[in-house]
Amino acid sequence: MNRRLTLTAALLAALSVGAQAQPKSVFTVVRPTQWGAHNLNPFSPNDQHLLPTNSAIYESLFFVHGLTGKVTPVLGTKYAWSKDNRTLTVTTRNGVKWSDGKPFSAGDVAFTFNYLKQFPALDTSGLWKSGLTAVKASGATVTFSFAKANTPVFQYVAQQVIVPQHIWSAVKDPVTETNRMPVGTGPFVFDSYSQQALRVLKNPNYWMKGQPYVDAVVWYATNSNDAALLKLLKGEADYGYIGVSDPRNGYASKGPNNAYYWPVSGSNYLYFNTTKAPFHDAAFRRALAQAIDTSDVAQKAYAGIAKAAHPSGIIPGQQADWLPASARSATPKYNARAADAALTAAGYRKNAQGVRLGKDGKPLPAFKILVGAGWTDFITMAQVISENLKQVGITTQIDQQAWSSYAGGLQTATYDMGISWGWGGGPTPYYLYSQSFGPEFSAPAGKSAPSNLSRYTNPAITQALAQFRSTSDAAAQKKAIGTIATTLMRDMPWVPLTDRFEFSLYNTSRFTGFPTPQNAYNAGTADDTAGARLMYLNVRPR
Structure with missing residues (x-):
């Protein structure tokens, strides 16, 4: 049978x-x-609506490939930024019908985005908080107006699912609506x-x-x-x-x-808490990064399936377009002997017993490496890192925590070192860098930071992020990414450890x-x- x-x-x-x-x-x-419940509301979070909702029933204006940034037309056929990058114009597709037979139009697109403004809880990408000021339809064209240039917002505009105005205009509470019989394109x-x-x-x-x-x-x-x-x-x-x-x-x-x-869709990282000494010292962080054999970390954590991550954090599928030659040549190499010497040169000498001392002459404490409880891949990474750092006189302890205290420790900066994935990402390295090192994603120690887990900011990076947002010129954007990559590889607020997969x-x-x-x-x-x-x-x- x-x-x-x-x-x-x-x-x-x-x-x-x-x-x-x-x-x-x-x-x-x-x-x-x-x-769970019979919920096909496309505005509900992914873990609350049923699986076909935003993959088979509803569609967006464009599909933006998460690894390459390639844009595929869907309900939109083309788009263009104005010269000042404050107006985005999208042409919508003709001949599309909703599944109930009614025609799709640019009016449905404008309605959807203005619906997010009317009900802010639906605007999970923060479009209206990111400078969007108006969305208007005219014929087959939709115009998005912004208070200031912010071109990376395109992927959130592009991938917002579109709903029919003739259905959703009658929905009084879209947050709780279950939409059991959906009408999509x-x-x-x-x-x-x-x-x-x-x-x-x-x-x-x-x-x-x-x-x-x-x-x-x-x-x-x-x-x-x-x-x-x-x-x-x-x-x-x-x-x-x-x-x-x-x-x-x-x-x-x-x-x-x-x-x-x-x-490979991202990387796993060893984060340094830069609000604590000695992790506030870039020279100390650089030396520790040089002491970690990321190839061995990857081999032992993932049996050779994953490779060591690039020190810039840029994933393989984006390196050809975004990693500058200067960043390639500046790649730090694993070298325990050189790392040992670098620590001494930075003021962290060893005593006669081989114990690493702080700049105050006192022995450094045993630093904790925070991981999720029972996460065997992260625990294995921490074990390899511990052995590596022992070779340069740094003592560590693996600190396994349940999810709430693990995530809370990372976000409130109560950890020493911690292993996690990149809390950000997208079709270009901008999204990872912005969410990981943008000042707006940080917070004082003890307060919860959305995604800048290392609490590291740098004026050069902040300026480069702003330059990226202000332009749609590819060459200018690549220059900004190059500045960020080389700055990170010099200051090492994190150590990119291994590739991370779908x-x-x-x-x-x-x-x-x-x-x-x-x-x-x-x-x-x-x-x-x-x-x-x-x-x-x-x-x-x-």
Whole structure:
């Protein structure tokens, strides 16, 4: 008996198809989660609305590739900034219909953005706090006006999902609205929902002729990563966003149809709390960075799947466009002996017993390395770092904390050193640098900082961030990023440790067209994101 067909048949039987014919091609997504209420409100946070909402049912003006910054037209066909970069003009697509048959228009776009202003709780990207002053529609054109130049805001404008004015203008409380029967422009329409499975069906009036190639997408819930992985291994699911410790040996090698796409989307970092001595001293931080063997950190934490991160923090997919030659040549190298000498030269000498002393002549304390409790990859990183720093006379302790105290310690600057991912990121390095080192994302020690975990600011970086925001000229933006990268590599408020991935796994026995490194049309992002929409559009039956 074909187990894959048995699962699909069971799911279809569990889902009401109403008057619809049984779909012939069903693309199955396995999800290690238990979803909650029947909520398809696109303004709700991702963990509160059901998975198809912003990946299959609703669409945005453009899709901005999270790794390369490439812009793909969706409901918008083109865009342009004015010479002073204070006006963004978007041309909307003709011939698009909402799933209830009514025509889509530029008026729907203007309504959506003004709706965010009317209900600030919906404006999770802070568009109206980022200088947006007006959004107006005229014919097929929408004009966005800003109080000052802020070109990086484009990705938030581009990827805001658009809703129909004729539906949402009647919604009195969009924050609590569950929108159980959604009307969107996307490639699929909502069909049915249960605690075990969700289903969407192909939109017969979708504006992309001939797409999608599948008749339905079904999400199937499991209670664990292992259970979801087993479904893929058995060929009972086609796709899952599942973290496994070794995708090559733990999944891909176990069957000819097992494939994974784990592009590098960020980095893991060792943060220094620059509000505390001696971490306030750039010379001390530089020496510690030189004492850490990031290649060994990556090898032991991720069994060779992850590589050491670049010291600039710029991910591999963005280095060709954004990493200047000066930053490449200035790359610090692991050298324990040189690090030991650098500490002594900076005033942190050793005593006769080999104990590292502070500038006051007193032995340095044992510094804590903060990690999440039970996070084996971070714990392994901390163990390697501890051994590395021991070689230069620095004593450390690994401090495992539950999520609330772990995140709270990072954000309130009560830690010494801490391992975490980059609390920021986007289609260019600007987003990582802005959220990690912008003064507006910092706070005094003891107060909660949104994302500047190291509490490091630098006038040169602040000015370069402002220069980036003020222009849409690529050369000027690259120059600003170069300034930031070289400043960070000199001052080392953090140590970029390892690459960090997305976690898409595929079983290719029934479908083709998945994203790959050779055809990286999305960034391997999860099944409830705008990037997943491109996968649902491109996969086709064998």
